Amino acid sequence: MSTPSAPSRTPSVTLAVLAVSGVAFALLQSLVAPALPDIQTELDTSAASVAWVLTGYLLSASVATPIVGRLGDMFGKARVLLVVLVILCVGTALAAVASSIAVLIAARVIQGVGGGIFPLAFGIIRDEFPREKVAGAIGLMSALLGIGGGLGIVLAGVIVDNLSYHWLFWLPLLAVVPAAIATRLYVPESPVRTPGRINWAAALLMSLGLAAVLLAVSEGEGWGWLSARAVGLFVVGLLLLAAWVRTELRSEVPLVDMQMMRLKGVWTTNLVGLLLGVGMYSSFILVPQLVQQPESTGYGFGASVTQAGLFMVPSALFMLIAGSFAGRLEARFGSKPPLMVGTAFTAASFLVLIVAHDRELGVYLSSVLQGIGIGLAFASLANLIVQNVRQDQTGVATGMNTVMRSLGGAIGGQIAAAILAAELIGGRPSEGGFTAAFVFCFVALLVGLATCVLIPGRPRADRAPSTAAAAAD
Numbered sequence: 001m002s003t004p005s006a007p008s009r010t011p012s013v014t015l016a017v018l019a020v021s022g023v024a025f026a027l028l029q030s031l032v033a034p035a036l037p038d039i040q041t042e043l044d045t046s047a048a049s050v051a052w053v054l055t056g057y058l059l060s061a062s063v064a065t066p067i068v069g070r071l072g073d074m075f076g077k078a079r080v081l082l083v084v085l086v087i088l089c090v091g092t093a094l095a096a097v098a099s100s101i102a103v104l105i106a107a108r109v110i111q112g113v114g115g116g117i118f119p120l121a122f123g124i125i126r127d128e129f130p131r132e133k134v135a136g137a138i139g140l141m142s143a144l145l146g147i148g149g150g151l152g153i154v155l156a157g158v159i160v161d162n163l164s165y166h167w168l169f170w171l172p173l174l175a176v177v178p179a180a181i182a183t184r185l186y187v188p189e190s191p192v193r194t195p196g197r198i199n200w201a202a203a204l205l206m207s208l209g210l211a212a213v214l215l216a217v218s219e220g221e222g223w224g225w226l227s228a229r230a231v232g233l234f235v236v237g238l239l240l241l242a243a244w245v246r247t248e249l250r251s252e253v254p255l256v257d258m259q260m261m262r263l264k265g266v267w268t269t270n271l272v273g274l275l276l277g278v279g280m281y282s283s284f285i286l287v288p289q290l291v292q293q294p295e296s297t298g299y300g301f302g303a304s305v306t307q308a309g310l311f312m313v314p315s316a317l318f319m320l321i322a323g324s325f326a327g328r329l330e331a332r333f334g335s336k337p338p339l340m341v342g343t344a345f346t347a348a349s350f351l352v353l354i355v356a357h358d359r360e361l362g363v364y365l366s367s368v369l370q371g372i373g374i375g376l377a378f379a380s381l382a383n384l385i386v387q388n389v390r391q392d393q394t395g396v397a398t399g400m401n402t403v404m405r406s407l408g409g410a411i412g413g414q415i416a417a418a419i420l421a422a423e424l425i426g427g428r429p430s431e432g433g434f435t436a437a438f439v440f441c442f443v444a445l446l447v448g449l450a451t452c453v454l455i456p457g458r459p460r461a462d463r464a465p466s467t468a469a470a471a472a473d
Contacts, residue, residue, distance in 0.1 A: 026148020136327020
């Protein structure tokens with residue numbers, strides 16, 4: 001049995017270890033995106049092949065995250081976290097030395113298992129931290145998913161311009177290895193367990209269904225959105241997911257409890273997470289492309305890859321600030337109001353881009369608004385999920401919420417890219433294309449804001465603890 005009260009295992013030390021692990025994974029998620037053209041040139045491969053460096057990672061993370069969360073609930077979150085970090089170390093080291101596209105893609109698939117870091121971290125915090133520290137710690141950890149993503153976009157240009165693409169993996173590895181060692185030494189094991197077994201049939205159906213849907217979305221632009229391959233794969237994915245849900249409903253030991261997923265406080269929060277993912281990940285694609293357009297277009301700023309990253313700095317900074325305040329806001333108002341405010345700020349960031357994307361001040365203001373919005377909203381999402389499920393369901397429930405954000409990002413990013421591709425002038429995206437993409441994101445976030453209203457109100461942190469039953473209507 002661990003001794004959380006020991007000086008070396010205080011909540012602050014545990015949170016620091018979990019935070020380093022989370023930031024390393026989030027960086028690996030976004031660092032490669034701006035560097036894909038350089039990787040393609042370096043490895044002498046095609047655009048379709050190099051796209052799998054990102055797609056393979058996303059598919060692996062989406063499939064592994066809920067499964068890892070469930071394993072943590074069953075066998076111990078700290079134990080499973082250590083295994084995940086070791087796997088992430090192996091995948092990252094392999095990517096750092098990869099000299100062929102096949103090896104790099106395989107390494108990225110291995111890295112995707114690291115998606116389980118976040119649900120495991122949320123579970124450890126809920127099980128081990130003093131009650132008054134739980135909301136703030138979960139909020140900060142959840143915000144790190146966005147912070148790391150933003151920092152990845154910022155740092156990618158600097159690394160690629162001054163070092164080789166291999167350093168996109170060597171640098172995160174310098175954080176992952178110490179995090180794995182520190183997890184073994186300082187992260188206490190939770191006594192909370194969910195006895196049972198993995199429903200491998202359900203896991204296979206979920207994995208294949210998610211993979212088919214995400215692959216159809218990722219490859220839709222290249223194949224053609226209405227092509228037989230894209231439509232057929234998407235339909236097959238939906239059918240597999242429907243079969244997964246049916247299997248789970250009939251299972252005595254479900255991988256993901258569908259009764260839990262049907263709780264009003266869970267499905268509404270997951271839907272908002274998906275729509276926030278649409279906004280955040282779309283901005284990672286749209287804003288760098290916008291500012292890198294030549295000044296001759298009348299709306300671009302002629303920025304380099306490194307300079308484009310600087311436009312994302314305010315977003316990452318304010319995500320950290322807003323995420324660190326989430327606990328105080330949750331204690332005073334509950335988690336629903338900060339989520340609504342955060343979603344509104346994120347929507348406002350795209351409204352600014354719609355009307356002022358041709359001015360640097362407008363882009364920077366949008367970055368600030370998005371940082372505040374995503375920082376508050378992501379922190380609140382995790383806390384709402386935790387409040388609405390039983391303690392022994394924390395890992396799988398927060399894992400599914402993380403998947404919904406990633407799924408939203410995949411869908412939103414591809415739709416935004418498709419909108420730009422449909423509005424080309426002289427081989428470049430037109431100003432109208434950017435405006436249309438910003439409008440799409442703004443509307444998605446307005447839908448998210450409306451969905452926030454449906455989330456059941458939660459008791460304040462100083463009142464009685466919430467239960468899953470209280471979340472259901």
